[in-house]
Amino acid sequence: MAPFRTVEWVGGTDGFLRLLDQTLLPTQVVYRDCRSVDEVCEAIRTLCVRGAPAIGVAAAFGLVLHMQQDDRASTERFFRLGCDQLGRTRPTAVNLRWALERMGRRFASAPANVDSEELRNRLLEEARAIAEEDRQMCAAIGRHGAALIADGQGVLTHCNTGALATAGTGTALAVLAAAAEQGKRLHVYADETRPLLQGARLTAWELRQLGIPVTLICDSMAAQVMQEKRVQLVIVGADRIAANGDTANKIGTYGVALLARAHGIPFYVAAPSSTFDLTLPGGEQIPIEQRDPREVSHGFGRQTAPDGVEVYNPAFDVTPHELIAGIVTEGGVIGPVHAESVRRHFQGRSSHP
């Protein structure tokens, strides 16, 4: 159990959403209370809360905040406005859309004459269920993935996929935490993950809290670390996975996958099944969010590039399924990864969109 709460609802239907402000880590641990859907949208956009599963949970609670303002004039239309507003914050993470759709089904299942207090009750219950299931999914991903890790291994990871990225113990980091709990000795190499340094600021911080040895490197050092045989496995998270297993994740992931392939190192993805978007046959259909050039040119309080320089700043890239040894989900490991093995994974699962 992490000694911090990434995303937490405080109180009852008239309560509020408390987020750990991840933009201030690792030097300050500050919680931010959101009391409106606008504040939640702002928190998602500015990456105060980030990580695909955590964004989904935050958005679900954001809808409850939204419905606190419902004036009963046109409840369904008002509910949809909140969904639309939250859905526009981050275009790539599919868990966000998945959580909003699930909240929408719960909304639709309420009787026409339900009073607004009861409606908020039902929505809060659903949001809490999403958070609780996320916790359980993290634990299951950790269990399934830990079997892939051998004692004494070096493991490289990119971005942050731990308790800060989910309502539970994380995805890729949950695998490492579970392996460490089984007594396996690990050494993690954490890519700092430019431009926003989630690896340096968040992953290094979390791993130290978990007592797992970690060495921080710049993204550009991953190839050298592999060449020196310091790592035997790579594991990362995912923001959206297409039906054939092509995986969108933090920019830089695709490069790491190519480097792992060149060094004969297996490359794994860890993500809940809700990260799959089965409506997309392949990764080329995944929309890639472009972010503010200033994240690159003006990082961390200092201008590091000339005035007016052109910057390309895609937030994600897509790793083709051929480069992925396996996808660790709460239902087991999919691998080898291709459309057929993904289809088999979802056979008979009714809970998925």
Next chain:
Amino acid sequence: MAPFRTVEWVGGTDGFLRLLDQTLLPTQVVYRDCRSVDEVCEAIRTLCVRGAPAIGVAAAFGLVLHMQQDDRASTERFFRLGCDQLGRTRPTAVNLRWALERMGRRFASAPANVDSEELRNRLLEEARAIAEEDRQMCAAIGRHGAALIADGQGVLTHCNTGALATAGTGTALAVLAAAAEQGKRLHVYADETRPLLQGARLTAWELRQLGIPVTLICDSMAAQVMQEKRVQLVIVGADRIAANGDTANKIGTYGVALLARAHGIPFYVAAPSSTFDLTLPGGEQIPIEQRDPREVSHGFGRQTAPDGVEVYNPAFDVTPHELIAGIVTEGGVIGPVHAESVRRHFQGRSSHP
């Protein structure tokens, strides 16, 4: 001709060395005057002056400053002290050692009874010759390399290899500048080059001064840029090249070479012949400088990683010759790259160590 002077001797034998302080770019253009060998060593160590050829030139002038303090008690021993002090500043760049050895030969060629003013004169003459030859080498590298560039190409580069890295127009950037002068339309993608951001701070700044279109990316975006077919060629500089063509260059270069190979993009190195260290059969013998962890954990004037985190910060990596399509030197392009083609390149060249 660059509108700035990277490294310049001001005055006669009692003059001083003026360096453009590259740690303050791109927001401030400040020159730093060095009047002692200690100041030159400090400038090299702190990367006020950087780039393998520029370091060699600065070190040669540093020796002249050193000899301004010669007390005639034991001139040769005193000269060697200066060489040792300068030689220890950066272990990987071979041009530094090469320049010091060349100054040593000039020192040794002086008659035993030479007076100290005349000795300084000869050493200053030699340092000026090294700088002038570097200028000519840059121009020749540009000429030979420009033929590799096709009109309309996208070119990716890593670190800084321009007028800021040499006494002339640069190495890899000289190639791009020469191609642009021939009327070829280029678009350069500049890796920002963590941890010290030479690409963001220096290359983007230089290319804008040259009027060559440039887009800045994080190092982790290179794979995506290649996958989107935005670049058709990669060209970088070198800090030391072994006898078989294995090339040490800024950390991240080896990864870029692997990514280029995976995308079928030719990867070139541009460097003067003085960058070769023919005493080393292969790249595994090149010493790799480890730098201060705080460059990674406290970049950008802000702490970006937890207190006490372990950091791995090699300044260079080695790209095996198999990944290099050609090495552009002042004497032509070596390619394909292997021990035999390198040997042929140096056949009959007496000027090389």
